[in-house]
Amino acid sequence: MSSPLFKLSGKVIVITGATGTLTGSAADYLAAQGARVVYLGRTQSKLDDALAKVRAAHPAAEVLGLAADVNDRPALERARDEVLAKWGRIDALVNGAGGNQPGATITPDKTFADLDFNAFQQVVDLNLHGTVLPTLVFAPALLAAGGSASVVNFSSASATRAITRVVGYSAAKAAVENFTRWLAVDLGRRTQGGVRVNSLVPGFFLGEQNRRLLTNEDGTLTARGDTICRQTPFGRFGQAEELHGAIHFLLSDASKFVTGTTVVVDGGFGAFSGV
Numbered sequence: 398m399s400s401p402l403f404k405l406s407g408k409v410i411v412i413t414g415a416t417g418t419l420t421g422s423a424a425d426y427l428a429a430q431g432a433r434v435v436y437l438g439r440t441q442s443k444l445d446d447a448l449a450k451v452r453a454a455h456p457a458a459e460v461l462g463l464a465a466d467v468n469d470r471p472a473l474e475r476a477r478d479e480v481l482a483k484w485g486r487i488d489a490l491v492n493g494a495g496g497n498q499p500g501a502t503i504t505p506d507k508t509f510a511d512l513d514f515n516a517f518q519q520v521v522d523l524n525l526h527g528t529v530l531p532t533l534v535f536a537p538a539l540l541a542a543g544g545s546a547s548v549v550n551f552s553s554a555s556a557t558r559a560i561t562r563v564v565g566y567s568a569a570k571a572a573v574e575n576f577t578r579w580l581a582v583d584l585g586r587r588t589q590g591g592v593r594v595n596s597l598v599p600g601f602f603l604g605e606q607n608r609r610l611l612t613n614e615d616g617t618l619t620a621r622g623d624t625i626c627r628q629t630p631f632g633r634f635g636q637a638e639e640l641h642g643a644i645h646f647l648l649s650d651a652s653k654f655v656t657g658t659t660v661v662v663d664g665g666f667g668a669f670s671g672v
């Protein structure tokens with residue numbers, strides 16, 4: 398018999414950016430564990446495809462796909478109300494939507510003076526405000542959940558260590574980790590543990606956003622991909638499934654006394670000096 402510590406069945410879990418590589422894999426995993434999973438994304442057709450896929454693999458999956466941009470408050474409020482109308486409660490929010498864009502990076506042929514500040518702001522909007530706003534909108538429901546609610550914010554290895562090029566994304570993810578600690582303390586004190594807030598830090602995982610930066614068309618590593626793998630004691634990129642255990646832990650009662658922290662899943666990247 399499996400331990401009730403790790404029970405997810407029946408929990409209503411909302412995940413933003415749920416049609417992405419890591420987020421989609423996590424959402425499907427949670428649905429397979431018996432959670433009621435709400436896939437939030439911007440494009441209804443992509444959500445429909447994701448739901449069809451998970452239902453084909455797990456016919457008993459209880460899933461819902463709702464269109465909501467993480468920077469669009471009315472759309473988030475409509476989504477929240479629809480979930481509450483359907484399932485009556487919300488136990489967890491996974492803030493997965495995030496990403497970078499070229500203008501907010503400094504490529505080797507440029508200097509910081511070339512930074513496109515609009516792009517920088519857009520990256521902060523998506524990664525930081527796109528975490529704060531859904532949390533704000535879903536907070537009343539999480540507070541009403543009755544004592545074991547959980548928020549998981551996707552951060553990045555670049556939040557704590559300077560990684561060349563990614564100036565905007567790194568600043569935004571650092572702020573996400575700071576927000577995680579702030580909210581964990583605030584809600585922790587108010588609810589005595591009723592709502593926990595933690596960050597998840599994936600190391601380098603191949604996804605649609607970074608594939609061209611890290612691998613060549615023939616699948617071999619680019620110079621940057623090679624550098625990253627050499628700085629990773631496991632010598633490779635992570636695979637989406639390798640985040641499932643950490644997400645499961647953070648959403649379940651197994652992490653009942655865990656809040657305001659970061660769970661790092663990076664094959665040792667953050668521990669290694671490179672020497």
Ligand SMILES: NC(=O)c1ccc[n+]([C@@H]2O[C@H](COP(=O)([O-])OP(=O)(O)OC[C@H]3O[C@@H](n4cnc5c(N)ncnc54)[C@H](O)[C@@H]3O)[C@@H](O)[C@H]2O)c1
Pocket residue numbers: 413414415416417418419420421437438439465466467468492493494495496497523527551552553554598599600601602603604605606607
């Ligand atoms: N892939 C990695 O190596 C890696 C490493 C560290 C952190 N992360 C973080 O993990 C999270 C998931 O990454 P991923 O690799 O699955 O990325 P992804 O690009 O595959 O998925 C992100 C999803 O967010 C959605 N999205 C973008 N803007 C949105 C908006 N305004 N509103 C709603 N949805 C929006 C995208 O459509 C996409 O479906 C992100 O926060 C990312 O920054 C990824």
